[in-house]
Amino acid sequence: MPDATVKLSDGIREITVxxxxxxxxxxxxxxxxxxxxxxxxxxxxxxxxGHPATPPNERQRSSA
Incomplete structure (x- = not known):
């Protein structure tokens, strides 16, 4: 069993670590x-x- 599992998705791509x-x-x-x-x-x-993919952490910073 992993110590930590992280899933990151933008609706097109999904990364699981x-x-x-x-x-x-x-x-x-x-x-x-x-x-x-x-x-x-x-x-x-x-x-x-035509829409650039922006990581979720960048979207949060730019919307502040």
């Missing part, structure tokens, strides 16, 4: 890894319907 180990904060490590993988996924694929 399971982190196992004795790290101090497995949830933070899993979140960081999911965001890095998501960034790589959107960088390697063209946008759909």
């Amino acid at each position: 399971e982190y196992n180990g004795t790290d101090d904060d497995p949830l933070a490590r899993a979140e960081e890894t999911a965001i890095r993988l998501y960034d790589a996924a959107i960088a390697s694929h063209p946008t759909r319907r």
Whole structure:
């Protein structure tokens, strides 16, 4: 059983990261890894319907 599982989705792509180990904060490590993988996924694929894919953490910062 993983120490932490993080799912990240924008409705088009879904990233699931399971982190196992004795790290101090497995949830933070899993979140960081999911965001890095998501960034790589959107960088390697063209946008759909002319709308750029923006990670959820960037949408929250820009709407403030």
